């Protein structure tokens with residue numbers, strides 16, 4: 001079978017490495033991938049958001065199955081377009097990807113179906129939003145409605161910060177159309193847990209839980225990033241919490257989407273906060289998380305391709321989804337300065353001994369040499385019996401990757417290790 005994977009980051013590299021283990025697959029194409037994954041997939045020139053070009057490639061090359069990994073092609077309807085050409089896909093159609101594509105949609109869905117989340121108000125009028133933050137509880141959280149490269153959420157600790165966030169989104173249009181509508185919501189407190197799930201629209205199978213480290217600097221300081229490292233499983237996600245989440249969040253969300261005529265198939269990502277009043281949804285993503293995928297999929301013992309096909313065919317309940325009971329840690333090596341400004345184009349050397357556990361996110365070739373080409377350059381995932389060992393291993397292996405301006409956090413997994421119950 002020929003499989004096409006859309007996207008180019010570390011998450012896509014993790015999906016590709018996992019699919020490579022499937023005996024059914026003969027060739028994997030990455031559209032466009034990056035040169036750091038050239039040993040694992042055939043790279044195809046193109047842009048992940050170019051729906052027409054991806055479909056044309058798939059048709060011309062007799063692709064049997066397509067995994068649409070990033071949010072934007074999903075929201076743009078790449079699955080719908082592939083399906084029109086009878087190419088089955090992993091991922092939701094556009095009418096279900098809206099669960100990530102519009103925060104107004106997802107908040108209204110949760111309110112309508114009683115799914116626990118932060119209290120909120122929606123505004124399309126800037127003056128009304130500005131008036132509201134003069135009296136609302138502070139801190140408060142201001143969110144652009146649409147996709148904003150992970151930057152559309154501002155936690156305002158003062159009224160002035162809230163006003164500035166509203167003005168930058170609605171007047172200065174920092175995120176373009178994504179700021180036409182905004183959500184202003186209650187500030188929640190508690191540990192965060194990422195739970196990715198497989199779903200075929202009826203059955204929902206949570207994957208191993210994970211913990212992201214979103215801030216750029218140690219001790220959760222600095223700017224929000226796409227994620228500087230992850231660990232799995234997340235010790236805050238106890239079996240009691242998991243049970244509550246299944247009953248109050250996971251199943252109700254799948255059912256709500258069905259009732260709305262927007263059946264979701266693929267990977268539904270639940271960004272959760274475990275508050276004093278129980279688990280609440282911070283956000284939904286319509287796709288695998290990055291870098292959550294780099295710790296979750298290496299712990300999957302079942303065949304990923306079999307599971308993916310079952311989400312497409314509606315047969316997920318008949319498929320075994322088995323997880324290792326080990327621990328995983330992914331350490332992201334970034335370019336210093338990320339997520340603001342950073343230099344790229346430096347030679348990137350990865351010791352061949354760690355090739356299997358490296359997920360390359362930002363690399364290019366210059367004069368035949370692999371060079372850095374992004375804020376997040378790569379992730380190193382280690383698997384061990386204990387979380388402590390997995391963390392140690394990833395840090396040790398980071399010495400086996402060299403490039404100028406290498407930057408990483410020093411405390412990935414430290415918080416999890418402090419939690420009682422962490423192995």
Ligand code: AMP
Pocket residue numbers: 118141150151152153155185186187188189192214271282283
């Ligand atoms: P999002 O882009 O929706 O994942 O939000 C980015 C981050 O902002 C989340 O991972 C949380 O750490 C934080 N956040 C979002 N919403 C809230 C909220 N209502 N209360 C507290 N923190 C939040």
Ligand code: GLY
Pocket residue numbers: 212226227285288289290291292
């Ligand atoms: N790591 C967070 C995300 O993928 O949205």
